[in-house]
Amino acid sequence: MDEKLLDIQDLSVWYKTYRGFAEVVDHINLYVGKGEKIGLVGESGCGKTTTMKMVMRTLDERGIKVGEGSKLLFGGEDILAMDAKALLDLRRRKISMISQSPMAALNPVFTIGQQMMDVLKYSGQFDKHDKKGMLDAARKAIDSVMIPDPDRILNSYPHQLSGGMRQRICIATSLLTPRQLLIADEPGTALDVTVQGQIHKLLRRLVEEEKRSLIMITHSLGVVRELVDRIYVMYAGNIVENCDTAELFKNPLHPYTQGLLACVPRLTGGGISAGIYGYIPSYVNPPKGCRFFNRCPHCTERCKQEKPGTYMAAENHAVSCFLYEDKGPAKERGDGHVE
Numbered sequence: 224m225d226e227k228l229l230d231i232q233d234l235s236v237w238y239k240t241y242r243g244f245a246e247v248v249d250h251i252n253l254y255v256g257k258g259e260k261i262g263l264v265g266e267s268g269c270g271k272t273t274t275m276k277m278v279m280r281t282l283d284e285r286g287i288k289v290g291e292g293s294k295l296l297f298g299g300e301d302i303l304a305m306d307a308k309a310l311l312d313l314r315r316r317k318i319s320m321i322s323q324s325p326m327a328a329l330n331p332v333f334t335i336g337q338q339m340m341d342v343l344k345y346s347g348q349f350d351k352h353d354k355k356g357m358l359d360a361a362r363k364a365i366d367s368v369m370i371p372d373p374d375r376i377l378n379s380y381p382h383q384l385s386g387g388m389r390q391r392i393c394i395a396t397s398l399l400t401p402r403q404l405l406i407a408d409e410p411g412t413a414l415d416v417t418v419q420g421q422i423h424k425l426l427r428r429l430v431e432e433e434k435r436s437l438i439m440i441t442h443s444l445g446v447v448r449e450l451v452d453r454i455y456v457m458y459a460g461n462i463v464e465n466c467d468t469a470e471l472f473k474n475p476l477h478p479y480t481q482g483l484l485a486c487v488p489r490l491t492g493g494g495i496s497a498g499i500y501g502y503i504p505s506y507v508n509p510p511k512g513c514r515f516f517n518r519c520p521h522c523t524e525r526c527k528q529e530k531p532g533t534y535m536a537a538e539n540h541a542v543s544c545f546l547y548e549d550k551g552p553a554k555e556r557g558d559g560h561v562e
């Protein structure tokens with residue numbers, strides 16, 4: 224197994240709302256190895272962004288509660304125990320996150336050049352007077368994301384660029400510093416499919432060239448198929464299935480994964496998919512059993528009352544559904560958590 228770079232153990236995150244606590248992330252386990260590319264897939268609102276914002280510690284901590292026993296380890300260091308200085312270092316030098324909306328990520332009142340120079344200045348790689356060195360690094364980064372005329376781009380404001388260019392600039396900025404982990408939160412959402420495809424290929428190439436790790440967050444299994452080594456399927460705050468990408472497409476086991484796969488459009492026809500009937504349950508009053516029970520074609524009385532464990536349906540293929548209980552519990556890691 225790869226050496227773990229990020230290791231999320233038993234993480235629970237609750238938002239404080241006026242109706243009570245919303246249990247949005249519910250005891251999840253997930254890891255990414257050094258140089259590994261993983262996908263975190265699930266429909267809108269299932270808690271993917273919350274999980275990753277927790278990793279970056281960018282959620283407003285007055286508005287959340289983190290479950291007891293939750294652990295977030297990055298290179299063995301406990302993210303939840305980091306002070307403000309260590310967190311700043313984590314965000315400036317170790318992990319970067321590309322958000323869904325490049326317009327929200329870029330500051331509209333500064334040029335691209337000013338924003339890139341700021342990133343370089345605080346990265347600790349250059350002397351703060353070495354303007355030429357930083358400019359060259361910024362030009363090189365723009366070049367690596369295949370945008371011509373870097374000097375014009377450096378002098379442009381975000382609104383003077385197209386959506387695809389802005390998203391590439393976000394990727395270029397995240398690559399300015401030698402960070403080990405890149406978290407890409409649906410980087411193609413705001414773009415048309417042709418540009419989306421280019422952005423995904425670009426991300427894969429850059430991550431592979433620099434041997435970085437990647438977490439690709441998306442609601443579409445089709446998007447991650449060509450991009451990642453392993454996939455975690457998330458539903459309503461739970462990881463319901465986790466295995467290698469090829470295995471997931473060959474042998475999807477959880478009824479939710481099967482439903483998600485049926486939603487991937489096929490060029491060979493077959494009409495419009497029926498989708499998955501129903502919607503995600505309330506996080507304020509989540510079901511006490513399986514959170515997918517009201518949408519599941521295999522639901523039994525037990526599913527409504529009892530939470531399924533995580534079972535090892537095949538080698539390195541974990542699934543959280545009573546249908547696979549006879550396959551035995553998932554591997555214990557020695558720290559009491561399953562993987």
Ligand SMILES: Nc1ncnc2c1ncn2[C@@H]1O[C@H](COP(=O)(O)OP(=O)(O)OP(=O)(O)O)[C@@H](O)[C@H]1O
Pocket residue numbers: 238239240245247265266267268269270271272273274286442506
């Ligand atoms: N600050 C907040 N306060 C209360 N609830 C929140 C807050 N932020 C997010 N949520 C809720 O948490 C749930 C999960 O949201 P999250 O953004 O993590 O989902 P997601 O899987 O990333 O969705 P998408 O794919 O649409 O980005 C949603 O029901 C959302 O309404």
